[in-house]
Amino acid sequence: MHYPLSATLFAFAILTSxxxxxATVFRCTDEAGRITYAQQGCPGGSDIQKQQAYNPSPGSxxxxxxxxxxxxxxxxxxxxxxxxxxVAERHDGCGNRISGGERREAIIKQRILSGMTRSDVESALGxxxxxxSTNGRTRYRYEKSEGRARTVTFxxxxxxxxxx
Numbered sequence: 001m002h003y004p005l006s007a008t009l010f011a012f013a014i015l016t017s018x019x020x021x022x023a024t025v026f027r028c029t030d031e032a033g034r035i036t037y038a039q040q041g042c043p044g045g046s047d048i049q050k051q052q053a054y055n056p057s058p059g060s061x062x063x064x065x066x067x068x069x070x071x072x073x074x075x076x077x078x079x080x081x082x083x084x085x086x087v088a089e090r091h092d093g094c095g096n097r098i099s100g101g102e103r104r105e106a107i108i109k110q111r112i113l114s115g116m117t118r119s120d121v122e123s124a125l126g127x128x129x130x131x132x133s134t135n136g137r138t139r140y141r142y143e144k145s146e147g148r149a150r151t152v153t154f155x156x157x158x159x160x161x162x163x164x
Contacts, residue, residue, distance in 0.1 A: 025051050092117055094159035112152055114162035121152050121160065128152075137161075 027049040028042035029035050042048045097115030098106070106113050107124040121140060122128075128140035129149075136156035143149050153161050 027051050093157055112160055114160050116160045118154060118158045121154075125150070125152075 024039075026038045026040075026042050027035060028038060029047040029049075030043070031045060036042075037051075092115075094115045094117055098113050102113065103116065103120060105111075106116065107120060110124050112121055112124065116124075118138075118140075125140075125142055129143040130141045132139045132141070138154040138158070140152045140154070141149055142152075155161050
């Protein structure tokens with residue numbers, strides 16, 4: 001039986017795409033002995049160990065050690081100057097006035113906090129019944145079935161403003 005070239009390439013792509021995923025992670029030990037794991041490296045003054053993390057596909061049938069330490073890759077970092085470098089900080093556009101944990105808890109409990117974004121409010125309360133924009137401020141109005149309404153006001157950056 002002869003298969004078209006596209007079907008053969010498709011089958012080959014499916015078979016080769018299911019290779020197990022492996023990644024290199026860094027095991028960081030600080031002066032106090034606290035251990036953290038990172039994908040981007042360790043802060044200055046930490047002992048670093050590179051580890052290979054192997055994530056087998058489910059149902060492979062045998063137990064697999066999840067991380068192994070390469071003894072040749074262990075080294076001590078030297079603290080650099082007093083300059084602070086932040087790697088991967090989230091900027092929500094509202095000045096990061098609330099933490100990620102506070103944001104998640106507020107969305108789950110359908111509470112609105114000053115500093116939340118429009119998408120946060122829509123995640124918590126859904127789409128508004130009406131939207132009114134005046135003088136750079138936007139108001140979301142949510143009508144409830146009991147005849148009551150809830151209004152959320154955003155500043156010109158799209159951030160929830162506090163009560164005055």
